[in-house]
Amino acid sequence: MNQRKPSVKLPYTENKDKQIYFLCAMPRSGNTLFASIMNQNPELVVTPNSITLEIMKDLFLLKRKDTFQNFPDEQSLDNVMNEVFNLYYKYWSYKTIIDRGPVATPGNLMVMQKHFKQPIRCIVLVRDVVDVLASYIKWFETEPSSFLNEYKTIDEKLSKIMHKTGAVAKELMSIQYLLHHREMAVFIKYDDLVQNPEQEIRKVYDFLKLPYYQHRFIDLDQITVNGLQYKDDIVGKNMHTIRTDKIMKVENEYKKLIPERFVKEYGHITF
Numbered sequence: 001m002n003q004r005k006p007s008v009k010l011p012y013t014e015n016k017d018k019q020i021y022f023l024c025a026m027p028r029s030g031n032t033l034f035a036s037i038m039n040q041n042p043e044l045v046v047t048p049n050s051i052t053l054e055i056m057k058d059l060f061l062l063k064r065k066d067t068f069q070n071f072p073d074e075q076s077l078d079n080v081m082n083e084v085f086n087l088y089y090k091y092w093s094y095k096t097i098i099d100r101g102p103v104a105t106p107g108n109l110m111v112m113q114k115h116f117k118q119p120i121r122c123i124v125l126v127r128d129v130v131d132v133l134a135s136y137i138k139w140f141e142t143e144p145s146s147f148l149n150e151y152k153t154i155d156e157k158l159s160k161i162m163h164k165t166g167a168v169a170k171e172l173m174s175i176q177y178l179l180h181h182r183e184m185a186v187f188i189k190y191d192d193l194v195q196n197p198e199q200e201i202r203k204v205y206d207f208l209k210l211p212y213y214q215h216r217f218i219d220l221d222q223i224t225v226n227g228l229q230y231k232d233d234i235v236g237k238n239m240h241t242i243r244t245d246k247i248m249k250v251e252n253e254y255k256k257l258i259p260e261r262f263v264k265e266y267g268h269i270t271f
Contacts, residue, residue, distance in 0.1 A: 014090055014091055017095065018086075018089060018092070018094070018095060018096070018097055019095065019096050019097070019118065019208075020085055020089065020096075020097045020098075020099055020116075020118055021096070021097070021098045021099070021121045021122065021123065021208060022098065022099050022100070022101065022103040022120065022121070022122045022123070023035075023046060023047075023098050023099065023100040023101075023122070023123050023124075023125070024101075024102060024103060024104060024122045024123070024124045024125075024171060024174045024175055024178060024185070025100075025124060025125035025126070025127075025171060025175075026125075026126075026127065026129070026132050026167070026168050026171040026172060026175070027132070027136075027161075027167050027168060027171070028127070028131075028132045028135035028136055028139075029125045029126065029127040029132060029190050030125050030127070030188075030190045030193050030194070031100065031125060032223055032240045032241075032242050033193065033194070033220075033242050033247065034046065034123075034125060034188070034193065035047075035048070035100075035223050036220045036221055036222070036223060036242055036244075037197060037201060037215050037217065037220065038098070038201070038204070038215075039221075039223070039225070040213065040215050040216065040221075041213040041215070042094075043094060043095045043096060043213075044094055044095065044096040044097075044098070044210070044213070045092065045094040045096070045097055045098065045225055046098040046100065047097065047098065047099050047100050047225060048100065048223060048225060048230055048240070049100055049101070050099045050100050050101045052084060052085055052088050052099055052101065053101040053102070053103060053108050053112075055084050055088070056081060056084055056108070056111050056112070056115065057107065057108070057111065059077065059080060059081050059084070060081070060111050062077065063077070078114075078115070081111070081114075081115040082115050082117065084115070085099075085116060092226065096208070096210060098123060102170045102171045102173065102174035103120060103122060103174060104120075104122065104173075104174040104175075104177040104178050104181075104184070105170055105173045105174045105177070106173075106177070108174070109177070120184055121184060121185070121207070121208065122178055122184055122185040122186075123185070123186055123188065123204055123207070124175055124178055124185045124186065124187045124188065125188050125189075125190060125193070126175060126187055126188070126189055126190065126271035127189070127190035127191075127271065128269065128270045128271060129168075129172070129266040129267075129269040129270075130255065130258060130262070130263060130266060130267050131190070131252070131255070132168065133158055133161075133162075133258050133262060133266070134252040134254050134255035134257075134258060135252060135254075136148075136157070136158070136161055137154060137157075137158075137254040137255075137257050137258065138252055138253075138254040139236070139238070139239065140157055140236070141154075141254060141257075143236050143237055143238055143239075145233065145236045145237045146235070146236035146239075147234075147235045147236050148160060148161070148236070149236075154257055154258075154259060155259045155261075155262075158258070158259065158262055162262070162266075172269070186203055186204060186206075186207035187271070188200045188203065188204070189271055191249065194247050194248060194249045195249060197215075197217045197247055198215070198217065201215055217246075217247050218245065218246050218247075219244065219245065220242060220243075220244045220245075220247075221244065222240075222241065222242065222244065223240060
């Protein structure tokens with residue numbers, strides 16, 4: 001079986017022939033598991049949470065600044081925005097990069113359709129929202145270092161993660177757009193990924209028109225990209241830690257702790 005090449009350290013070898021795709025998914029929907037599987041392929045990488053869309057947003061917002069409006073050199077700023085992804089991934093050695101972020105929110109899509117010079121293609125991991133909430137509860141109830149533990153009640157903690165500016169809401173908005181533009185995306189259900197991973201991973205390769213790599217689905221690795229790992233002490237330990245011996249679905253007993261108002265508001269959002 002092919003083995004993944006060891007992570008390299010700077011300076012990287014420039015690879016000019018990259019294809020960039022996007023991973024859209026709510027947190028707690030199998031992102032890290034998906035990346036662990038896909039990143040066995042030495043020619044491909046699924047990134048951790050990416051800052052590329054934030055860079056694009058920040059550059060776009062410069063147009064509102066007095067300095068720019070005093071001398072509105074739109075073409076020069078557009079030139080920078082056109083090259084963000086090429087420059088950010090310039091020295092990543094992989095041929096295929098799957099950038100994780102909510103690319104299809106209205107604001108991101110408006111900017112990307114103008115400045116991203118490849119077709120926008122997305123892998124979308126979906127999970128019923130109440131299961132996402134239950135997974136969050138399991139994490140912050142068992143992990144004292146969780147960033148959510150500054151809030152006292154489960155209701156307060158779930159309100160924080162479901163706020164319109166939070167990661168769950170932004171990803172959900174992106175997913176809802178892609179549900180109406182399915183030509184841009186392939187959809188992978190979390191339950192299907194854990195129950196039949198090879199079948200679901202093959203769907204991704206077919207969608208991206210890449211030759212299939214013979215992945216393993218036991219003895220998985222924690223995520224390491226270019227010699228770096230998630231620093232989960234920033235948000236709370238074990239946020240991005242996966243079970244490595246095998247892939248299996250575990251019934252979440254914390255589902256019963258979801259306050260009724262969240263079940264009423266989000267229980268209908270199923271996939």
